[in-house]
Amino acid sequence: MRNRLTGQTVELLRAMIRNECVNEGTPESGEEYRNAQLLAGFLDDTDIEVQTFESAPGRMNLLARIPGRDPAAPSLCFNGHTDVVPVNPEGWTHDPFGAELIDGEVWGRGAVDMLNLTSSMAVVMRDIAESGFRPAGDLLFLAVADEESGSNYGARWMADNYPELITTDYVLTENGGLHGGSSSNPTVGIRVGEKGVAWRRLTIRGTPGHGSKPFKADNAIVKAAAVVGRLAEYAPAPVFHDHWESEVSEMRLTDEQKAQLLDPGSIDELLAELPAGQAGSIHACTHTTFSTNVFTSQTKTNVIPDKVVIDVDIRTVRGDGSDEVRAHLEEALGELAADIEVEPLMNDVASLSPIGTPLWDSAQRAVSAAFPDARLHAGVTVGFTDARVHRELGAVSYGAGLLSPNLSAADFGARFHGNDERIDVESIALTTQFYRDVVTDLLG
Numbered sequence: 001m002r003n004r005l006t007g008q009t010v011e012l013l014r015a016m017i018r019n020e021c022v023n024e025g026t027p028e029s030g031e032e033y034r035n036a037q038l039l040a041g042f043l044d045d046t047d048i049e050v051q052t053f054e055s056a057p058g059r060m061n062l063l064a065r066i067p068g069r070d071p072a073a074p075s076l077c078f079n080g081h082t083d084v085v086p087v088n089p090e091g092w093t094h095d096p097f098g099a100e101l102i103d104g105e106v107w108g109r110g111a112v113d114m115l116n117l118t119s120s121m122a123v124v125m126r127d128i129a130e131s132g133f134r135p136a137g138d139l140l141f142l143a144v145a146d147e148e149s150g151s152n153y154g155a156r157w158m159a160d161n162y163p164e165l166i167t168t169d170y171v172l173t174e175n176g177g178l179h180g181g182s183s184s185n186p187t188v189g190i191r192v193g194e195k196g197v198a199w200r201r202l203t204i205r206g207t208p209g210h211g212s213k214p215f216k217a218d219n220a221i222v223k224a225a226a227v228v229g230r231l232a233e234y235a236p237a238p239v240f241h242d243h244w245e246s247e248v249s250e251m252r253l254t255d256e257q258k259a260q261l262l263d264p265g266s267i268d269e270l271l272a273e274l275p276a277g278q279a280g281s282i283h284a285c286t287h288t289t290f291s292t293n294v295f296t297s298q299t300k301t302n303v304i305p306d307k308v309v310i311d312v313d314i315r316t317v318r319g320d321g322s323d324e325v326r327a328h329l330e331e332a333l334g335e336l337a338a339d340i341e342v343e344p345l346m347n348d349v350a351s352l353s354p355i356g357t358p359l360w361d362s363a364q365r366a367v368s369a370a371f372p373d374a375r376l377h378a379g380v381t382v383g384f385t386d387a388r389v390h391r392e393l394g395a396v397s398y399g400a401g402l403l404s405p406n407l408s409a410a411d412f413g414a415r416f417h418g419n420d421e422r423i424d425v426e427s428i429a430l431t432t433q434f435y436r437d438v439v440t441d442l443l444g
Ligand SMILES: [Zn+2]
Pocket: 081, 113, 114, 147, 174
């Protein structure tokens, strides 16, 4: 069975990569209808109920449902996104949309984020329907657009317009399944929570004038530079999430360093000493962060600019909502804050699902079937996924899959939105089987 399902997953993944549903962050990009229709075609000759929803021209979501035999039994939704982020082809060894299968790896944008998982989900739906297995509770597959730009045409749109159709007790989505721990205590990662997102657009105004007379001028770029500088220097206090101690226990650090990471009074001192990549990850896990990533002004060299717009990517820890974000900005910017217009672009608070649930136990048994010694290890991601939308609807949502032990966290992380994105066939096989096992265990 594994070979057949693996073959189907590989071919579906390759077809989805070739569809190039690249989300540029504009309403007209993505065109996920191509992947939605591909998935609808894949599920077509089964008795699965399939519906599609056009959230905007070219933006399409697919919902497939296998009804449960017991209306009171818990339900499970597989949530997979069908869009991918843009590429810079110059950095790639192979065509990013060629979906070539080379030395046991499928290459292309979306191979790890997350067309691989979406393909596994679709294959499991089809296999469940064909096997004659009738789940106790409803089994849903929600293939959504626009996850990469904040879900406005995808999961968020479905939650706003059809909450009754997509609300389930349990949800599986991206991403998890990396091996960690030690040889005596091996673990497999599962994402149970994520930081909040509070993107803000700041408008800084000045007074136009001739570029030949800058003395005492009111130059918006000069003011904006000060704003950007203060945001970069701003250092809010650390906040630890519920699984922080457990995450620290997995890190390759000395016991003394681990103790520092668990002490709000000394973590920032240690971060100052650690190398940039490691420090950046740990800092993001434990602080609300501010990154100015877009800076827009005029392009005329001889005119003193009267307006600069900057977009700040703010990621929040537990407890930081809109009011707290406003307070952070006021503290960071001091007297500069008064003249700045702040427009919210995104507003989702940090979210966390409990561990030790029936879904957790089913996932543990499915991992144990492939890796008998490995225990699940809960982690919180600093990025956002569609899990946050389902948590708002009340579902226990995990980012979960199962990867090959040969795939390191560093390699996996570098491929995420990076160059030479690819996934090995062994990981594809493991994830499809993992999802299959969770369905029969949880909904059996
Ligand atoms: Zn993703």
